[in-house]
Amino acid sequence: MDIELNAENTIAKPLGPRTIPTPLEEHILGATPDHHYYSDENRVLVRHLLPEVKASLEKGEELACFEVAGPRKKLFFDPSRTTCGILTCGGICPGLNDVIRSLVITAHFRYGVRRILGFRYGFEGLNPSFGHKPVELTPEWVENIHRFGGTALGTSRGPQETSVMLDYLQEMDVQVLFVIGGDGSQRGALAICEEARKRAYPLAVVGIPKTIDNDMIFMDKSFGFETASAAAVEIVHAAHTEAVSARNGVGLVKVMGRHSGFIACAAAIASGEVNVVLIPEVPFALEGPNGFLEYLRQRVLRRGHAVVVVAEGAGQEYLPESNGYDASGNKKLGDIGIFLRDKIQNYFHECCTDLTLKYIDPSYVLRGIPAGTQDRIYCQRLAQAAVHAAMAGKTGIVVARWHSVYVHVPIAIAVAARRTVDSRRDIWFAVLEATGQPARFY
Amino acid sequence: MDIELNAENTIAKPLGPRTIPTPLEEHILGATPDHHYYSDENRVLVRHLLPEVKASLEKGEELACFEVAGPRKKLFFDPSRTTCGILTCGGICPGLNDVIRSLVITAHFRYGVRRILGFRYGFEGLNPSFGHKPVELTPEWVENIHRFGGTALGTSRGPQETSVMLDYLQEMDVQVLFVIGGDGSQRGALAICEEARKRAYPLAVVGIPKTIDNDMIFMDKSFGFETASAAAVEIVHAAHTEAVSARNGVGLVKVMGRHSGFIACAAAIASGEVNVVLIPEVPFALEGPNGFLEYLRQRVLRRGHAVVVVAEGAGQEYLPESNGYDASGNKKLGDIGIFLRDKIQNYFHECCTDLTLKYIDPSYVLRGIPAGTQDRIYCQRLAQAAVHAAMAGKTGIVVARWHSVYVHVPIAIAVAARRTVDSRRDIWFAVLEATGQPARFY
């Protein structure tokens, strides 16, 4: 994650000067009399470890910062005359409906926005050739949606033509667009933002980053990730139960995580029942005396059972090169779960070691559930921050929590790299401590 | 289910006359002064529909009855000198630990049994050649096991040699054997029981029937089934969420149910979100204007999404004949889930109908969980009934609830047929009403 940061590229350029007094004045005056907190001057350091801060200071650099999110006293848009649009892109994730709901509640009740359009099925909803009519979003429409998983707006994968989408947004007289989606979708949002700037059409594009794998950078966590991890723990419990109920029982669980093994790590640490975690970030040898298979066999011989959790993106080097991509442009992965299941069975068989292996691939079970309490709060905080940002004319940003503070992160920075489990750092180390597995299979 | 029942074969022959006063006397005297309830003369009609009762009476037959379970005033065994054994066989199922725990609690605290052996890994535990040493079960050992899924004793599939097992039971001085297992295991239990009778070794063999598929006859339900159904509903919710979040979304879920589709039916009725249920008991055509595929396509075109639940044993006629059997003697099934997934995708593709299909196979997730409240109660009631029965010298029986009454069912009767969803009766009819699917795909 070696992204060149500086005091410029960590702050996005807003639409223009702010002249409209906020209708939140009363709340702000009541609750936060002139508090510096809600000002563009309030920023948070991107790096807060002393060695890094010192290095910057010694070089005489300005410290790179993100803008702190929150309501502003003056707005760019007059809310009562502003039309907002919302869309959700890519795979579903717990919390999508919480974000939609809170965007609507905040825009409608707090700012008095009178027209909020929900575009259907992701970017398809901005391409009129699909014929998806937007829905008028009201507090009644969203009242209970947060109690359900998925997205009430529908979703789809992949981009549409930028100019087509912007034409449609202009036709629909939309000034504020909220894009709830992953890195690909945020790139699409940025393209719309930049095209609008070229056309001098004052459009605020604010993203709410969505990735169940928790693999986007500059955010403490992504919404939905914790809920999915909790669901993964339940699956691990089931696998552990199978394993301990059988003689030489092995439970093998595949969980989400294309490039980043955060869910696998969380499930392992939280359950306290996992003996080996395999993630994309840490290559592993299968064969040989220090390989995974022999380690697993020794563990089973010693303790009578074992549980293995593998992230879907792990060990792809063992699988035949796939030739396809999905509509989001993600390379189709080979099935590491099935591969390991067969490898383990063959290896134990060759070694004449009895084995009762149960393989569980919960697939979509982890993501089709309503958000848990903390994700619910997180979604609301992000959505509130997004509305405040958009009304103040911020654009080309995503909202996120960074080191416990809600901030604006320029999209260009947020999508510049992928967050992964750092095998030299504390999360992976916590996995090693929890599982007792060796640092590497080699 | 055309089993010839009569007043004889519905009551099993006990070990012998009862002469030992029960240590429960005080409880019984306190709570149930001379109540007729706890007597061998108290029986419940096997059939309680008027037309059937009348037919029997008109033929002058005695009405077939089961013995009502419960404590007896006189016992066959002297509990303080009796050794009990417990084992669990076959696939795991929610509630196994509740049954074990309650057998131990009841035998130890209520009857004062001093030695209770837990045999490890099913019938393997009765075959000394495996070298599994039994554990001494105490209230402390079982105190918290019911909070966990699986079986604390371990399990295995398949039988062992009857005479070997009985030799070992005699060697261990076991007078009472509780076998928690499915129809195959209960047949094994019956064989031990009969062999003991031949040897004139006074051994009470009492089964607690276990089948997550709810496919054993003469019982209102099997333990674990309701818990598994509740878990299946959560999976259906996830599939439904996927389906409604996508354009032309289809959620396809495979659930347990080798021969009987009870879990599929329960999940469909309870969720209120299923559009088609496919079970082993009701054959279905795939192709053709009245076939499943076209019905599904029409539903998707009309409503934009659909959810299908298929029991693993459904549609086996479409799959290549499997050549294997598992250790329990169950024929290995072809994978109807994968088959349908591909068939649906191909069919929609051929019809040029867009489709976003998500397939979920929760497999062991449904069974590796702790029992829910009602299953927990049911397990305890069954276990208490089993201990009462065994102490009174009942043998060759399973305990069950039949038409709301706890009863003793001779093993020979209980395993004489399999319980299935009757496509002419109310459960299937409730599915049709809940899903709106046609009575048959033809």
Added chain:
Amino acid sequence: MDIELNAENTIAKPLGPRTIPTPLEEHILGATPDHHYYSDENRVLVRHLLPEVKASLEKGEELACFEVAGPRKKLFFDPSRTTCGILTCGGICPGLNDVIRSLVITAHFRYGVRRILGFRYGFEGLNPSFGHKPVELTPEWVENIHRFGGTALGTSRGPQETSVMLDYLQEMDVQVLFVIGGDGSQRGALAICEEARKRAYPLAVVGIPKTIDNDMIFMDKSFGFETASAAAVEIVHAAHTEAVSARNGVGLVKVMGRHSGFIACAAAIASGEVNVVLIPEVPFALEGPNGFLEYLRQRVLRRGHAVVVVAEGAGQEYLPESNGYDASGNKKLGDIGIFLRDKIQNYFHECCTDLTLKYIDPSYVLRGIPAGTQDRIYCQRLAQAAVHAAMAGKTGIVVARWHSVYVHVPIAIAVAARRTVDSRRDIWFAVLEATGQPARFY
């Protein structure tokens, strides 16, 4: 529960001859070709224990039976011209929305009923002076209500004037009225039914019995009871956790159960963590060497902790006579929980026994939750049965499950007595076995 039953009073008089062919014909023909099951001649014995059956036969009596519920081939009402009404009365209970939803789904989709009115706030909704306008219930309106607790129609306690309600029903042209409520409400429903008969207004009144306490007779269980029991188990776990975490810890939990201690019993059996259960049906002495307080103290001294569950209606003899009644006509109960909390603290203090007592009164927490899986299924089955019954012109009945069969029970019979825990029978005995408490405190 000594209700005089005979072959007459167990079958209610229907509205009249049935001449309209059912639109379910196709389903019935497909699924149940001429099956005797769906006929008025199919009945189930009220009593199915052999001694009782024999006694009846010996006396030459006809065996008392209930009509088996289900669709009929000919209907009394023409569904397409029939208006149905639904209302919910009394305290909320898990499953109310499932019943409403399934009534609407079944009437609309299966029978083609075009107008279904939801009356608001119980019987108030039938009294125009309250000004509550009924809502038109459609499949869309009810689509997701089952995912929420409570009642989407609103509820109130207490009756309204019968003639006023019937006037309004006639004015609204309602032919079928579904009343979801407790014994009081069912009495109200019966009054409407009888008044309609007097007026020769062909009104089918079908009740779906609702009591979270499970205290209505002639039904295997009431809907919502199992869900509430499961919630109570969670509370017991919390109390047990407090108790074992403290030195001489006592967890005291009060649960619902005005006249019947079924929830207390279920929570005790299922949790496996309760040491004493106190219910209205079993009086108990507080003081004295065999009283509750000393028993509790001895238990704490011996084991270091204890858990007590008390039903709200228990021990009312110790509390000052209350002078009030709530709007449903229920006598206001004294607070036995607070009373016992103080008594226990004082007693331990007097005995110089250390004590850390934690008292939990979950109150409405048990009932304001969505129904669990089995209650969900049960609600749907009851609602389907209710619609079938009403369309066939059955009136003055409630639908229920009796000894595993869905039946029609005349309201007059269903409200003739209250179901209680029989201290001489198996449920209470299972509690004694699970808790180890003595049969009585005296």
Added chain:
Amino acid sequence: MDIELNAENTIAKPLGPRTIPTPLEEHILGATPDHHYYSDENRVLVRHLLPEVKASLEKGEELACFEVAGPRKKLFFDPSRTTCGILTCGGICPGLNDVIRSLVITAHFRYGVRRILGFRYGFEGLNPSFGHKPVELTPEWVENIHRFGGTALGTSRGPQETSVMLDYLQEMDVQVLFVIGGDGSQRGALAICEEARKRAYPLAVVGIPKTIDNDMIFMDKSFGFETASAAAVEIVHAAHTEAVSARNGVGLVKVMGRHSGFIACAAAIASGEVNVVLIPEVPFALEGPNGFLEYLRQRVLRRGHAVVVVAEGAGQEYLPESNGYDASGNKKLGDIGIFLRDKIQNYFHECCTDLTLKYIDPSYVLRGIPAGTQDRIYCQRLAQAAVHAAMAGKTGIVVARWHSVYVHVPIAIAVAARRTVDSRRDIWFAVLEATGQPARFY
């Protein structure tokens, strides 16, 4: 929270120089080759907002930092010769058992500590006059405790004599003491630490801060808080269900929060169903046109229902001065829940506004549950950090996560103030946005 921080008081003095090579070398070398992360020089800024950082730099101050937690290459103690002690103090909280378990797992498996003593019932366990014998904690002993709420070691409130406790620790040859407890207990831990230093007894005292109210400073969150908040959301759902099911229904819920309303705020934001939150940090007027009661009444008149959540410590100024303190030295609070319930009922009655009020006080239900997934992870991370710290000779500290980094915070700093909801900042502001309530009732 105006605590004077400087580069000195934010780093605690360790026991002495480190000379023992860590047995984790292999893990560290494998996973983290010479990474700067695991060094005392790695520190994190206490303040990371730019205005604060700039102000410090301009004044020429050194930036106040906390030491980053984690394994060190050299240890102060030789693990194989070190005895560790663990105790839990004060009220129970989800996650206590996770912390205990992970302390034992990490010390035993990762460091090879051979003797770990669990002291019973908090500080009582260090006072031999109570006669509580410590338990030898092993991996087997702790294997499943994390699946249960409460504390397997038992707890008690209040301090014991410092010198008595240290005498006992010396007698038991304990070199490392882990104290899991709140601010009072950490003060007790600090006293032991200082006394040991006086006696030149090399004792590492490391605290794991415990407060279900989330009211300790310098930590992103306290363990158990999120789990309790999730439980509170369920209670709010129940209250909301009651409210919407009745005409003019009001649900009133009291939740934990003596001095800090974090649980109330979390429950309000997450549920999306709360209309008014009352917390100790924000005084409120009851009466008058801008008071709480009239606001509530207007809301009920307008929408037909309302939900109010009150933290137990709110509005104490309305309650008679209490004269007692509990054993932990906490002032006994008046019951604001009962007070408000009565006030609301009287006010509506006076205003002739119909009302159906349901009051829920879940009390201990929120805290007697097992930890959720994220709390489980957090507990393990804290426990691992605590063991690393202690082995390196850190003492007089608590471990915590601060701005996403695990750190060592000197106890003196951690207990110098209480964390409260800042009514001028974002959490309270998010509550106002979620509830729509005015900034103040005045």
